[in-house]
Amino acid sequence: MSNSKLFNDPFFSDVVDLFYETPRFLERTMKRTNIINNDDDYRVELAIPGLSKKDVSVKVKNNILTISHEKEESDEKTFYFTNSFTKEYSLPDDADIKGITVTVENGILFATIPKDKKKVKDFVVEIR
Numbered sequence: 001m002s003n004s005k006l007f008n009d010p011f012f013s014d015v016v017d018l019f020y021e022t023p024r025f026l027e028r029t030m031k032r033t034n035i036i037n038n039d040d041d042y043r044v045e046l047a048i049p050g051l052s053k054k055d056v057s058v059k060v061k062n063n064i065l066t067i068s069h070e071k072e073e074s075d076e077k078t079f080y081f082t083n084s085f086t087k088e089y090s091l092p093d094d095a096d097i098k099g100i101t102v103t104v105e106n107g108i109l110f111a112t113i114p115k116d117k118k119k120v121k122d123f124v125v126e127i128r
Helices: 011-021
Strands: 033-037 041-047 057-061 064-074 080-090 102-106 108-114
Touching: 064 102, 064 108
Parallel strands: none
Antiparallel strands: 033 041, 041 108, 057 064, 064 080, 102 108
8 A cells, every 4th residue: 555645535545556556567677766956966866776887878968867778688599688778857947967977886876967056047027
């Protein structure tokens, strides 16, 4: 059962759980992610067990951070299959995309996106 309920009524609990629980067949393929908003930067932490930095591609295009992996493999009987994933994150307006740094340590990819303090997000326009 899910910990977060939209309704406390027992009638709705099973229906709500259907929408919020991850199907078992997807649990192995989904990559666990933490997104942290610090004062000076954003940080994306993505679990990539068994992969190293040479196995992963990180790109930014149209303010979208894309982290991906694709590897074709074959076995002794010439069966070919592809192991892959792609995760995409929309970057906020104050993200400094040229300052992004990425490291991989102990099966976790760390992407640090600095905030551009010069970009103004909200302001009041004076009416003349």
